[in-house]
Amino acid sequence: MTPLDLARIETLWVYLAADPLLWLTVTLLAYGLADRFSAACGRHPLANPVLIAVALIAALLTATGTGFDAYFQGAQFVHFLLGPATVALAVPLHRHWPLVRKAALPILAALLAGAVTAVVSAVAIAALLGAPYPVLAALAPKSVTAAIAMGVAREIGGEPSLTATLVIATGILGAVMVTPLMRLCRISDWRARGFAAGLASHGIGTARAFQVNPVAGAFAGIAMGLNGLVTAALVPLILALF
Amino acid sequence: MGFVGGIATVPHPARSSESEMIPALSLLLGCQLAGEILARLLALPVPGPVLGLALLFLALQLRTRLRPDAAAIETLPLGAVSGVLLAHLSLLFVPAGAGIVRHAGTVLAHGPSLLAALLLSTALTLIVTAFVFVKVAALVGSPAEPDR
Numbered sequence: 001m002t003p004l005d006l007a008r009i010e011t012l013w014v015y016l017a018a019d020p021l022l023w024l025t026v027t028l029l030a031y032g033l034a035d036r037f038s039a040a041c042g043r044h045p046l047a048n049p050v051l052i053a054v055a056l057i058a059a060l061l062t063a064t065g066t067g068f069d070a071y072f073q074g075a076q077f078v079h080f081l082l083g084p085a086t087v088a089l090a091v092p093l094h095r096h097w098p099l100v101r102k103a104a105l106p107i108l109a110a111l112l113a114g115a116v117t118a119v120v121s122a123v124a125i126a127a128l129l130g131a132p133y134p135v136l137a138a139l140a141p142k143s144v145t146a147a148i149a150m151g152v153a154r155e156i157g158g159e160p161s162l163t164a165t166l167v168i169a170t171g172i173l174g175a176v177m178v179t180p181l182m183r184l185c186r187i188s189d190w191r192a193r194g195f196a197a198g199l200a201s202h203g204i205g206t207a208r209a210f211q212v213n214p215v216a217g218a219f220a221g222i223a224m225g226l227n228g229l230v231t232a233a234l235v236p237l238i239l240a241l242f
Numbered sequence: 243m244g245f246v247g248g249i250a251t252v253p254h255p256a257r258s259s260e261s262e263m264i265p266a267l268s269l270l271l272g273c274q275l276a277g278e279i280l281a282r283l284l285a286l287p288v289p290g291p292v293l294g295l296a297l298l299f300l301a302l303q304l305r306t307r308l309r310p311d312a313a314a315i316e317t318l319p320l321g322a323v324s325g326v327l328l329a330h331l332s333l334l335f336v337p338a339g340a341g342i343v344r345h346a347g348t349v350l351a352h353g354p355s356l357l358a359a360l361l362l363s364t365a366l367t368l369i370v371t372a373f374v375f376v377k378v379a380a381l382v383g384s385p386a387e388p389d390r
Binding site: 166197199 | 270271274287290292294295296297298299315321323327328329332333334335336338339343346349352354355356358363365367373375379382384
């Protein structure tokens with residue numbers, strides 16, 4: 001290559017790196033690849049599409065020395081769709097409403113038991129292992145959707161950006177663990193499996209549930225919404241004990 | 243909400259659905275917008291999209307109540323658009339997921355305590371939630387949905 005060609009490529013890269021188009025395309029391609037791989041693995045829980053796509057993108061960002069802010073310039077268009085997708089959960093909820101009504105008591109009981117377990121177990125384990133209070137405060141709302149969790153963490157003196165990280169990590173962990181754990185416990189009720197996935201690991205768990213079964217998806221969506229409300233009320237009360 | 247009823251009278255919803263994607267998307271965004279406005283006006287601690295979910299759900303319930311013979315939502319463009327969004331919900335978490343790489347250092351700096359807390363707590367939460375659901379369902383006679 002002549003120096004002129006190199007200069008051209010450099011100019012091209014300067015343009016691409018600054019334009020949202022590149023990273024938006026990369027996000028879609030990485031997900032497309034991850035989703036195909038996940039489908040080829042028969043939706044094996046370890047072949048989680050979020051996990052694979054994130055790993056691909058993280059590797060690419062590191063290799064090209066691209067900062068997250070530059071990446072997000074493009075990826076924000078995908079991120080934005082989380083809002084309308086949350087609203088869209090009303091459709092499966094409406095469709096399965098007769099089923100949901102009949103399960104009102106199990107839903108209420110599992111919601112309270114699950115919400116308390118999520119907060120108390122996380123905070124207790126981390127406290128026993130010597131984590132300081134600000135970390136406990138950031139960890140406590142880890143099972144609920146990022147928007148609610150960050151608000152709760154800020155309120156009780158946790159670092160919201162650490163909370164966002166822990167929320168995403170919890171989501172991926174839950175989505176990967178839910179199927180093997182439910183098999184291990186011999187729980188085959190799709191309502192219970194979906195509800196657990198949505199409660200423990202919010203939208204990423206809900207995405208996994210929709211991947212597996214529509215009833216599980218509907219119940220995951222309900223669990224995600226309800227646990228957001230319960231956890232917001234519960235965390236300040238529980239953290240007062242630590 | 244008028245156009246939801248309007249679409250129900252179209253004889254072949256599958257054929258017309260492409261031209262009707264825009265109203266369906268507008269409805270989703272409109273509910274989100276209404277949710278954001280409500281959350282701010284009433285200073286509610288609930289995110290706008292969650293309120294939007296509640297609004298759309300109430301509208302859909304009302305529609306079924308008022309017109310029990312109306313076409314099922316799944317056959318309408320709103321059903322199609324929602325289906326696409328929810329089938330690829332995983333994609334929508336990828337940008338935020340890539341963001342955690344920035345803070346991976348913070349998590350690792352706290353050593354294995356945070357990682358252990360995340361792993362054990364998430365597993366415990368999954369098991370307790372599903373277990374309580376199944377036990378209470380058996381207690382009150384709410385049988386599991388048969389596999390389909």
